[in-house]
Amino acid sequence: MGHQIDKFLDNQSTADFLADVSKNGSGVYDLPLPSHIKGRASLPDGTELTLDRFKVVIKEDGSIKTAYPYNSDYPTSKPKR
DSSP: OOOEEESSOOOHHHHHHHHHHHOOOOOOEEOOOOOOOOEEEEEETOOOEOEEEEEEETTTTTTTTEEEEOTTTTOSSSSOO
């Protein structure tokens, strides 16, 4: 699809950290990736990327809709044509 594929590697430490972020209230947060949160990202051709940021979407009820790490030098969604 032309965009990076990413995931967190330690679900528990990520969940603990995201629980703190969710206390900020609903919204979309684009934040620097803390060094203790590990993840992996690659491009469709297999090129490995170094992660530097993460995005988290908090719903009105305080639950997390989505969260993912990424490299800010590459797209995170399908390019528009």
